[in-house]
Amino acid sequence: xxxxxxxxxxxxxxxxxxxxxxVIIPVxxxxxxxxxxxxxxxxxxxxxxxxxxxxxxxxxxxxVEIIRNRIDQLGVAEPVIARQGERRVLVQLPGVTDPQRxxxxxxxxxLLEFKDENGNTLLTGAHLKNAQxxxxxxxxxxxxxxxxxxGAKLFAQATTLNVGKPIGIYLDDNLISNPVVQxxxxxxxxxxxxxxxxxxxxxxxxxxxxxxxxxxxxxxxNRSVEPSLGQDSITHGLRAAVVGALLxxxxxxxxxxxxxxxxxxxxxxFAIFFLAIFISLRATLTLPGxxxxxxxxxxxxxxNVLIFERIKEEYRAGKTWRASIEAGFNKAFHTILDSNxxxxxxxxxxxxxxxxxxxxxxxxxxxGIICSMFTGIWVTRxxxxxxxxxxxxxA
Amino acid sequence: MELIKNPNxxxxxxxxxxxxxxxxxxxxxxxxxxxxxxxxxxxxxxxTLLQFRFNREVEVEEVREALEGLDLAKSxxxxxxxxxxxxxxxxxxxxxxxxxxxxxxxxxxxxxxxxVEDVGPAVGADLRRMxxxxxxxxxxxxxxxxSIRFEFRPGVTSIVALAHDALVVLGMLSLFQREFSAPVxxxxxxILGYSINDSIVVMDRVRENLALxxxxxxxxxxxxxxxxxxxxxxxxxxxxxxxxxxxxxxxxGEMLRDFSFTLLIGLIAxxxxxxxxxxxxxxxWEERKPLRR
Numbered sequence: 001x002x003x004x005x006x007x008x009x010x011x012x013x014x015x016x017x018x019x020x021x022x023v024i025i026p027v028x029x030x031x032x033x034x035x036x037x038x039x040x041x042x043x044x045x046x047x048x049x050x051x052x053x054x055x056x057x058x059x060x061x062x063x064v065e066i067i068r069n070r071i072d073q074l075g076v077a078e079p080v081i082a083r084q085g086e087r088r089v090l091v092q093l094p095g096v097t098d099p100q101r102x103x104x105x106x107x108x109x110x111l112l113e114f115k116d117e118n119g120n121t122l123l124t125g126a127h128l129k130n131a132q133x134x135x136x137x138x139x140x141x142x143x144x145x146x147x148x149x150x151g152a153k154l155f156a157q158a159t160t161l162n163v164g165k166p167i168g169i170y171l172d173d174n175l176i177s178n179p180v181v182q183x184x185x186x187x188x189x190x191x192x193x194x195x196x197x198x199x200x201x202x203x204x205x206x207x208x209x210x211x212x213x214x215x216x217x218x219x220x221x222n223r224s225v226e227p228s229l230g231q232d233s234i235t236h237g238l239r240a241a242v243v244g245a246l247l248x249x250x251x252x253x254x255x256x257x258x259x260x261x262x263x264x265x266x267x268x269x270f271a272i273f274f275l276a277i278f279i280s281l282r283a284t285l286t287l288p289g290x291x292x293x294x295x296x297x298x299x300x301x302x303x304n305v306l307i308f309e310r311i312k313e314e315y316r317a318g319k320t321w322r323a324s325i326e327a328g329f330n331k332a333f334h335t336i337l338d339s340n341x342x343x344x345x346x347x348x349x350x351x352x353x354x355x356x357x358x359x360x361x362x363x364x365x366x367x368g369i370i371c372s373m374f375t376g377i378w379v380t381r382x383x384x385x386x387x388x389x390x391x392x393x394x395a
Numbered sequence: 396m397e398l399i400k401n402p403n404x405x406x407x408x409x410x411x412x413x414x415x416x417x418x419x420x421x422x423x424x425x426x427x428x429x430x431x432x433x434x435x436x437x438x439x440x441x442x443t444l445l446q447f448r449f450n451r452e453v454e455v456e457e458v459r460e461a462l463e464g465l466d467l468a469k470s471x472x473x474x475x476x477x478x479x480x481x482x483x484x485x486x487x488x489x490x491x492x493x494x495x496x497x498x499x500x501x502x503x504x505x506x507x508x509x510x511v512e513d514v515g516p517a518v519g520a521d522l523r524r525m526x527x528x529x530x531x532x533x534x535x536x537x538x539x540x541x542s543i544r545f546e547f548r549p550g551v552t553s554i555v556a557l558a559h560d561a562l563v564v565l566g567m568l569s570l571f572q573r574e575f576s577a578p579v580x581x582x583x584x585x586i587l588g589y590s591i592n593d594s595i596v597v598m599d600r601v602r603e604n605l606a607l608x609x610x611x612x613x614x615x616x617x618x619x620x621x622x623x624x625x626x627x628x629x630x631x632x633x634x635x636x637x638x639x640x641x642x643x644x645x646x647x648g649e650m651l652r653d654f655s656f657t658l659l660i661g662l663i664a665x666x667x668x669x670x671x672x673x674x675x676x677x678x679x680w681e682e683r684k685p686l687r688r
Contacts, residue, residue, distance in 0.1 A: 044518065099511050100489050219489075220515035229446070229509040236648030243646055244639030251635060288578045291651050294643050295585065295658065298636030305635060306596065309628040335599045338544055339592035345536040346588025350581060353529045355521075361581040365588075 009382035017269050020276035030279050034286035034360065037234050039227025040094040041102050045217045047087045055087055059214040064089055069210035070105050089217070099224030101199065107219045110207035113170045114158065122158040122167065124212075127151025131208035133201045136193060141201035143192045145208060152188025160184040169194075171204070237290035244294050245271075248301055256308050262383040263304035270300045270375040277367055286360040296368025299343070303376025307332040325388060329381055336377060344369050402626050406671060407619040407678050413671035417559060424566010433569050436483075436576035437512050441519040443487040445495060446510035449503050452477045461502045465494065475649050479509070486513065526580050530561075533587050541595070548686070549598050552676040553591050556668035560590050563664040564657055573653045582657035589636070590665020593629045594673040600625045601674070614685075615678045622674055633666045 024030060035042050047055045047063055060083060067089060068081045080092035096102050112125030130146040147155050158167065162181045169177040169192055176194040196204065249267065252260035274293065278285070311328030319327065347369060350362030406413070437444050447458075458480050459472050470484035482495065492511065499506045534554055542550035564583055568575055600621040608617060640662065644655035 046515075046517065100493055100508075103489050218515070219513065221518045222511055222513035224511040226448075226507065226509035228507075229448075233648060233650055236646060236651070240639075240643045240645075240647040240651075244642030247638040247642060248635050251638060255631065287650055288581055288654065291578070291643060291647065291654055292585075294639045294647075295636065298639040299589065301635045302592070302632040305628055305631045309625075309631070313624075335596055338599065339595040342537050342540060342591045342595065343585075343588035345540060346533045346584050349529050349533045349536070350584050353525050353532070354581070355525070357576075357578045358525070358529070358581040358584070361578070361585065365585060 007382065007386045009378065010386045013269065013379045013382045017272055020272045023276040024272065024279055027275065027279075031275070032282060032284045033230075033234075034284045034289070035092060035094060035223070035230075036225050036287045037230045037285065037290075038094055039097070039225050039230040040092065041096045041099040041222065041224040043091040043093070043099075043103060043106060043219060043223075044084070044221035045089045045091065045107060046220045047089070047215045047217050050216050053215045055215050057086070060087060060089070062214050063217060066210050066213055067091060067106055070206055073206045073210065074102065074105060076102075088220075095227060096224070097226060099222065101203065102224075103219055103222055105203050105206055107217055108207055109172050109213045109216055110210075111172055111212040112208060113173075114155075115168045115170060116158070116162055117165055117168075123147075123151060123154040125208055126212070127154060128208055128211075131205045133198070133205050134191070136191070140193070141196050141198045143194075143196070143201050143204050143208065145190055145192065147188040147190075149188075152186075155188060155190065156184060156186045171207075176204075233287050234290075237287060237294075241290065241294050241297070245297050248298060252301060252304070256304075258387070259304075259308050259311075259384070262387060263301055263308070263380060265383055266304065266375045266380040267297065267300055269379050270371055271297070273375065274367060274371045277371065278364075281367075283363055283367075284360070286357065288357040288361040289364045292361040292364035293368060296365060296372060299368065300372035300376060302339075303332075303336045303372060304380055306336055307376070307380065322388065325384060329377070329384075333377065336373065340369050340373055402623045404623060404626075405619060406622045407615045407675055410671065410675035410679070413667075413675065417563075417668070417672065421559070421562045421566060424563060424570060427566060427569040431569060431572065433565065433575045434572045436574045436579075437514045437519075438522055438577040439519050439575060441514045441516040442483060442485050443492065443514075444510070444512040445482045445484075445487075445492060445508060446475060446479060447482070447496070447499055448479045448507045448509045449499075450478070450505045451503070453480065453503060455480060457503075458482070458499070461499060462495065465491075465498065467495075481510075486515070522577060522580075529580075529584055530587070533584060537587070537591060541591070541598075545595075545598050545602065548680050549594075549601075549673065549677050552673050552680070553594050553598075555676060556594060556665075556673045557587050557591060559668045559672060560586055560661055560664040564661045567660045568653075568657065571656075573656055576653065578651070578654040579657045582654050583661065586658065586661030586665055590661060590669065593632065593666055593669035596625050596628060596632075597622055597669060597674055614681050618674045618678050622670060626670070629666065629670060633662060637662050 047060050049055050053059070064081060064083050071079045071081060071091070071093065076093045076096060078094055080090065082090050084090045091106060093102055110125070112128070114122045114124070116122055127147050127150055128145055129148045129151070132144055133141055134144045136142050159181050163183060164181065166178045166180045168175050177192050179193070192204070245267070249264045252263045254260070256263065307328050310332045311324045314324035314327045315321065344366065347362050347365035350358050351366055352362070354362055455472050455474050462470070462472070462482070467484055470482055473481045473483070475481050487495070496506065496508050534557060537557070538550050538554050541553050561583060564586065568579065573579070601618055604617050604621050637659065640655055640658045643651055644659060647655055
């Protein structure tokens, strides 16, 4: 900047900081937390072939629908249910505190069958219209079911033929109740009493309402975190981030004096830009993501170290303060670019090939490197140019 | 402030010592890898991890005894925090998980299952495949980039140094039996990308110095001068990255312990190899089959 010129770099930097602040405040509400931080379940299901029901694309589609139905009935806010690849279904349930129950409700085939004494299937849950939890006269939870029209006919027929004999009620081939038919039931309604706990009865009602899965599914991955543990992670992560950043800030001031203070200001703008872009991209913050951010705080000042060392060197070689600054920024630029690009290659690889924590770290690292190049070079330059008038250089 | 004033250390001249130190550390790691192997987490090999929180302090032994009745022969119990333990086991069904929770509840009073990680073998296999692909593609990308921007030879020696860093990290992970999980893999990939930065700073200076070469200076001397000239920035860039990693290791909580441990070892190994290995190998290569004199 020449005397009299407007410090346009600084003005642009300040404007960007202000815009970013508007984007990120209030951070707590705007940042999307991963399941490992807010608590919840991440469940990956895979449809598997059985001799009776081989998997095809249509079946997987129906699996997704039925699972969505079941989850809606569990009352989870903002669930994610998505098909992944050919046979996999990803389910993410934020805030779920009882992952076992979720797995039981989601992963069950839930094929309900009524069989006679000889094991012949009389009718199945496909003919159900509704299923609800009720209490019998002893106050025990039971599941009362209502058949559709055809089901009612079939059920009437079945109970007429089997008076005085038991009809077995099977769920996924497990006998859950084996009542003896007292008299033909014509109304198309029945009760399943299986000595259920309330939760078991509720689960069964949900399963029966949402319908049976057309193929067998297996839970191949389940990662669940209790919200309190997620909160612990946030607390620890934040503490480490604050202390880590402070250590860097102090180091820069002790080592580089006034230039260090300017680098620290640039570092603050790095954190603000980083968060602003992170939030704008609607990225999800995970625990490895926090760790990645902490690491990039350390990397972010690397550019400044390279520049300042270069400035010192040029100054020692006999250049003026102003010429040293100019040369320092110019000559360090390529070094910074080259060294950052190799880190970027690794970060993009993680982001592109990875999943879960690897991908999470890849995202924050990529973003961190890009932001830090900007703040380390551009913002620092703006500050150094502006304050060079007032600050006496100490090599 | 100045930590190192006009250093003039003979890195290239003492390279045999540096190689020896590296070889010893890697050998110790390799022996550990052969003898006790890596402590793979459920991410890689599949299985079930359950983390329980109690409302009082418990000892690992107590929990182990409590679980004796169950068929959990291959499981391990580990302390996570004074009131929390982690149980790792081959895959448990959700009924079996319920049973573990019930038995612990009967013996210790209130228990809370705060974390479940249940990974099937297919998912573990996916992660292993991804790990290998990511490492290879990242290394290749770095080799290509460095070869284009600099020269092929330093590109190759940089990759050798990265392999060195990765071996040191894997060896230490095995030696201290840290859990090798997906985040640890991510940390290793980060190290591969980051630890080459310091090598680049040196190579950059070598390139610059080659243009203004002093009379009678051998290539080895020129490289050594370049390392010395860039020494304080090499040390400082690493220090500023190590400081937050230390904060993470000490304050970041148990969940990030292995991750930060990996990063710390990797940063140290990476700096060491940037200063002592990359350029020395380059000099070695030049002296045997000179491209320039």
